[in-house]
Amino acid sequence: xxxxxxxxxxxxxxxxxxxxxxxxxxxxxxxxxxxxxxxxxxxxxxxxxxxxxxxxxxxxxxxxxxxxxxxxxxxxxxxxxxxxxxxxxxxxxxxxxxxxxxx
Numbered sequence: 001x002x003x004x005x006x007x008x009x010x011x012x013x014x015x016x017x018x019x020x021x022x023x024x025x026x027x028x029x030x031x032x033x034x035x036x037x038x039x040x041x042x043x044x045x046x047x048x049x050x051x052x053x054x055x056x057x058x059x060x061x062x063x064x065x066x067x068x069x070x071x072x073x074x075x076x077x078x079x080x081x082x083x084x085x086x087x088x089x090x091x092x093x094x095x096x097x098x099x100x101x102x103x
Contacts, residue, residue, distance in 0.1 A: 048075045049086040 020026050030039055044067050051061045058072050067075075079086055 045071065045075050046086075048072050049079060050090060052076055052079055053087070053090055 016029070020029055034042070044065055047065050048061055048067050048071065051064070052072070052075060056064075058069055061067060061072050062069055075086075
């Protein structure tokens with residue numbers, strides 16, 4: 001795909017992802033599209049982002065997730081200097097869980 005992420009192929013992929021209706025459909029699609037290692041890496045990065053936003057230390061995050069400090073640093077750089085994608089999704093997840101925790 002090169003350095004230009006915004007391609008017709010990427011648009012098609014994201015459009016496909018947006019059609020998924022629930023977690024089971026996500027598992028079915030991503031297990032076909034990604035290798036186990038790729039999916040684990042994506043999941044780990046997201047977990048790291050969540051923990052960084054919860055002000056956990058690099059050492060805690062590395063111990064809990066198994067992520068290298070290089071991976072944690074990369075995710076932290078995305079959180080601080082990226083396109084706010086992690087924060088967008090983490091904020092929405094917090095909003096969704098807020099009514100549940102208020103009950």
